[in-house]
Amino acid sequence: MTDTAIETNGLVKVFGDNRAVDGLDLTVPAGAVFGVLGPNGAGKTTAVRMLATLLRPDGGSARVFGHDVVAEADAVRSLVGLTGQYASLDEDMTGRENLILIGRLLGFRKPAARARADELLEAFGLTAAAERQVKNYSGGMRRRLDISATLMNTPRLLFLDEPTTGLDPRSRNQVWDIVRAVVSYGTTVLLTTQYLDEADQLASRIAVIDHGKLIAEGTPGELKSSVGAGTVHVRLRDPGQRADAEKLLSAALGAAATPDPDPRRVVVRVPGHGTESGAAEDAARALSELAAAGIVIDDFSLGQPSLDEVFLALTDHPASEKEAAA
Amino acid sequence: MTTTVTEPQEQTYVPAAETIGAVLDPRERPARPSAWSASMTFGWRAVLKIKHVPEQLFDVTAFPIMMTLMFTYLFGGALAGSTGEYLQFLLPGIMVQSVVMTTMYSGLAVNIDIAKGVFDRFKSLPIWRPAALVGNLLGDVLRYVLASVVITVVGLILGFRPGGGVMGVAAGIGLLVVFSFAFSWIWTMCGLYLRSEKSVMGVSMLVLFPLTFLSNIFVDPSTMPGWLQVFVEVNPITRLVAAVRSLMAGTPDMGELMWVFVATAALLAIFGPLTMRAYNRK
Numbered sequence: 001m002t003d004t005a006i007e008t009n010g011l012v013k014v015f016g017d018n019r020a021v022d023g024l025d026l027t028v029p030a031g032a033v034f035g036v037l038g039p040n041g042a043g044k045t046t047a048v049r050m051l052a053t054l055l056r057p058d059g060g061s062a063r064v065f066g067h068d069v070v071a072e073a074d075a076v077r078s079l080v081g082l083t084g085q086y087a088s089l090d091e092d093m094t095g096r097e098n099l100i101l102i103g104r105l106l107g108f109r110k111p112a113a114r115a116r117a118d119e120l121l122e123a124f125g126l127t128a129a130a131e132r133q134v135k136n137y138s139g140g141m142r143r144r145l146d147i148s149a150t151l152m153n154t155p156r157l158l159f160l161d162e163p164t165t166g167l168d169p170r171s172r173n174q175v176w177d178i179v180r181a182v183v184s185y186g187t188t189v190l191l192t193t194q195y196l197d198e199a200d201q202l203a204s205r206i207a208v209i210d211h212g213k214l215i216a217e218g219t220p221g222e223l224k225s226s227v228g229a230g231t232v233h234v235r236l237r238d239p240g241q242r243a244d245a246e247k248l249l250s251a252a253l254g255a256a257a258t259p260d261p262d263p264r265r266v267v268v269r270v271p272g273h274g275t276e277s278g279a280a281e282d283a284a285r286a287l288s289e290l291a292a293a294g295i296v297i298d299d300f301s302l303g304q305p306s307l308d309e310v311f312l313a314l315t316d317h318p319a320s321e322k323e324a325a326a
Numbered sequence: 327m328t329t330t331v332t333e334p335q336e337q338t339y340v341p342a343a344e345t346i347g348a349v350l351d352p353r354e355r356p357a358r359p360s361a362w363s364a365s366m367t368f369g370w371r372a373v374l375k376i377k378h379v380p381e382q383l384f385d386v387t388a389f390p391i392m393m394t395l396m397f398t399y400l401f402g403g404a405l406a407g408s409t410g411e412y413l414q415f416l417l418p419g420i421m422v423q424s425v426v427m428t429t430m431y432s433g434l435a436v437n438i439d440i441a442k443g444v445f446d447r448f449k450s451l452p453i454w455r456p457a458a459l460v461g462n463l464l465g466d467v468l469r470y471v472l473a474s475v476v477i478t479v480v481g482l483i484l485g486f487r488p489g490g491g492v493m494g495v496a497a498g499i500g501l502l503v504v505f506s507f508a509f510s511w512i513w514t515m516c517g518l519y520l521r522s523e524k525s526v527m528g529v530s531m532l533v534l535f536p537l538t539f540l541s542n543i544f545v546d547p548s549t550m551p552g553w554l555q556v557f558v559e560v561n562p563i564t565r566l567v568a569a570v571r572s573l574m575a576g577t578p579d580m581g582e583l584m585w586v587f588v589a590t591a592a593l594l595a596i597f598g599p600l601t602m603r604a605y606n607r608k
Contacts, residue, residue, distance in 0.1 A: 054450055089444060106451065144339075154349075174340075180343070181341055181347060
């Protein structure tokens with residue numbers, strides 16, 4: 001047994017003249033959720049596909065539980081499971097048949113594969129839909145079936161590539177609960193996401209990737225304190241008080257106001273102390289100072305820093321979509 | 327894609343940590359399946375897909391029947407004096423044409439699987455790598471047999487009386503199916519390389535039409551102009567038809583049979599590895 005689930009050294013993947021993954025060094029500890037955060041085209045999916053042995057690296061090396069992803073690909077394949085961005089399911093077959101197919105391919109005999117399929121369908125709330133063709137499933141059901149197919153062989157490491165992209169909030173929460181359950185039973189999860197919120201909710205460590213390179217790594221707390229814990233948005237009743245409000249809030253929070261095109265809006269970043277309650281406290285105190293000064297507000301919110309703000313703080317450029325490369 | 331199913335269960339499903347924990351319980355992993363067993367599992371998948379989408383059997387049932395009827399009655403009188411006479415000549419050939427035409431669906435199936443992302447999962451499993459492709463082709467073999475049987479039955483009804491009897495016809499079908507299995511690898515490879523379903527279809531039509539029509543299937547090549555005879559002579563379909571005809575007539579032509587066996591082996595030896603290379607790179 002090893003305490004490191006994944007270790008990569010200078011991992012490279014080139015598509016034409018696009019260096020999708022460009023010298024990535026990652027160390028993922030076992031037994032927790034590790035978040036990989038980055039915008040579209042940052043190289044998250046490419047990195048995951050290399051780690052799951054679906055793509056051959058063009059340079060560098062990667063080991064999963066000590067096994068090289070190229071030289072010992074089969075050993076890696078028996079330890080990992082991948083649920084990609086797009087459901088890897090056979091649309092024409094029923095949910096149950098999909099699971100039995102995977103079970104048979106993993107070497108289960110027919111009765112064992114059926115039993116395992118039924119057990120998974122039950123755990124993921126799909127028993128009633130078991131005999132329906134997957135093309136009639138909703139997005140959330142599809143995702144759950146996809147994850148349960150990946151869990152068929154009880155992988156030690158589960159790759160979830162943007163598992164909630166395109167899901168409605170209820171289905172997203174279900175996926176989050178599933179991830180928490182999976183990791184609480186000792187499976188390591190590597191999760192890629194575009195949402196800081198999601199990484200923050202689930203991951204105990206987060207790596208931020210941009211242009212195929214690691215640009216920051218740490219606990220969500222560390223990351224947020226480097227970025228700021230959040231942003232206070234205030235909507236004034238009287239736009240004429242904007243200058244006063246900006247001055248007060250900046251002083252109370254210790255940060256300059258972010259320019260905003262709306263004359264009635266004031267946006268100020270809350271510098272982090274590594275904990276969230278600190279940010280909320282700071283914001284509440286700042287707002288009460290506004291009230292004390294007689295500035296009337298219609299609305300306010302304390303927002304999580306967005307991926308853009310993380311990128312601004314870490315790289316001095318906003319998260320940019322790569323031009324049609326992927 | 328757009329169908330959304332709302333049902334009571336969907337609304338109320340709350341993932342329970344214990345039940346999910348129970349399915350994650352480390353248990354004895356089964357032994358890795360053999361190459362044969364993995365391929366057969368994919369074959370089972372192909373059969374299930376036929377069960378769920380039975381319309382796809384049109385090309386191996388309705389289409390061959392139509393071809394047989396059309397050509398027998400259209401050309402029979404003109405080419406052989408009577409439709410009955412012509413049928414004895416045509417049937418083995420039209421069977422070859424129908425089955426060889428069907429091989430292109432192997433490429434389509436692979437292309438669709440890739441587009442849908444389901445191949446990603448197969449590739450991330452620790453199984454014998456070619457199993458997914460071989461299994462698909464095993465499912466296709468079933469379609470070839472079905473098409474052959476349908477045509478034989480239609481032929482018998484119309485008055486096809488093969489000299490080789492049951493054994494001769496079975497041997498002919500067997501040879502045709504074996505060759506078509508090998509031939510399908512070409513389309514599987516195309517299915518891996520080409521971008522869309524449509525382009526796979528286009529390329530295979532472009533090859534299959536001349537290959538099956540410019541052959542000895544419909545008319546005796548000696549009636550054709552010299553330059554065309556040259557093409558017909560080297561066309562592998564001509565050799566295959568000659569071999570199948572000889573088997574069904576009960577007078578096996580060893581030379582033609584050898585030729586078909588060598589061609590089958592060559593197709594597998596060339597396109598098997600090429601296809602696997604494309605598959606591993608995807």
